[in-house]
Amino acid sequence: MNSSPMSVEFEQVTGDCSTSETQGPEHRLPRRDWLLLPLIVLSVTIVFLGASDLVADRMFPETGQLSCAIIDRFGLPRQKPNCVCRYKNPEGPLVEYRYNECGYRSAKPCGMKPRDTVRVVVMGASVAWGLYIPAAETFGTRTEAALNRICSRPVEVQNMGGMVLFKDLPKLAREALGLTPDVIVLTVGPFDLEELAGTERPSNPHAQSIVGRTKLAWHNLMARARQSKFVFAAYHYMLLDTQVLYEAYMHMGGSREVMRSPQTAEGDQMYADFANALDRMMAKLAGSGVSVVVMAVPNRVAAAMVSNRSHLDGTDPLLFGRRISEIAVQHGAIALDVTPGFANFAHAEQLYYPVDNHPNGDGHAVIGQALVDRLTDGSIPQLAACRVTSQIAKH
Secondary structure, three states: OOOOHHHHHHHHHHHHHHHHHHHOOOOOOOHHHHHHHHHHHHHHHHHHHHHHHHHHHHHOOOEEOOOOEEEOOOOOEEEOOOOEEEEEOOOOOOEEEEOOOOOOOOOOOOOOOOOOOEEEEEEOOHHHHOOOOOHHHOHHHHHHHHHHHHOOOOEEEEEOOOOOOHHHHHHHHHHHHOOOOOEEEEEEOHHHHHHHHHHHOOOOHHHHHHHHHHHHHHHHHHHHHHHOHHHHHHHHHHHOOHHHHHHHHHHHOOOHHHHEOOOOHHHHHHHHHHHHHHHHHHHHHOOOOOEEEEEEOOOHHHHHHHHHOOOOOOEOOOHHHHHHHHHHHHOOOEEEEOHHHHOOOOOHHHHEOOOOOOEOHHHHHHHHHHHHHHHOOOOOHHHOOHHHHHHHHHO
16 A cells, blocks of 8 residues: 555654664763863852852951950969950940959959949959940949949949859959959859860760760851851851751750750759859858859840740750859859849840850840849848839839
8 A cells, every 4th residue: 555645754754853863963061061160160159159258248347356365373364454455246346345454344443442332343254244245235334333323322343254264263262352342243154164064074075075066066166157257147147036046056056954954964063063163262252241142144045935935845944043043042142043034025035146145235234134133132231222222213
């Protein structure tokens, strides 16, 4: 049977297509393109990241230097007397650090206490120092201003805070007593207990591995953030989200052991180390007649949890303040837990720098108010006259 012209044409077409598929040349990239294309992608990526880093650097500039730091005869980090320096961390304002003749971040002279003046000495690490906070906004300066408004006697605050470990505070006890204080405020945060864990028990490999891994992970994160402002900016904006903050804390955040519930052996040991350090401090102050306030300041996660009424498995945001207060009372000190003060603010995590984690100026306002309330509640004889005035001021 003869094929129709249409069928013959179809067969020819299909035959041609079949031949082109089997016999046509292969379509391959030239060998040089395998080299050029990755280089082009890499170049574009570098340009993008470089431009992004420049933009982020303008948004989060870091300027100045903390150039007043020295090491004293005890090997402790201190500040040069009568020194002034300026530094701006990426998340905060440009801050002037001005120190008096003793190297304290205080506006008042540190010499002989003026007659009829109540002197409060603040001791502790970076939060007490007011790191990244203008002097007028630190809780020490706020406390001094508030007490002078509500007390009949002049009040001054000498701020001995700095980058010192809590275990080393007993070495500064004699210097603090030389200021003839009426009150000494020992400021402690969760990170102080982490530092104690790293310095008090170097022979415990298991505990060191847990604490070390947590600190190493966090320090690596901060190092990466500082190396690239683009990465820093990304962390900053991500950590503004409360859920991201909680996730970061649960996976690699510091201070977990001091807030873990039920308490772990590692956490219990951290509190035992703190109790030993406080015991040495109180022994140095014994017989002086100076009132000692141990003030527990929460970290950003704890402040967020109590503020937002959040729940995280195995985490008790009130545990740190409660345990520190119990230990303080056992050693004859006056306890102050600042944590409940953050519960009065919506999204209290905003009172801290997101990446750096230190309280910002508004956070220091919460700390300062809690300290003023505790100092004027009648527990301290020298400030008892302020109590009635303070209550009137509140109403």
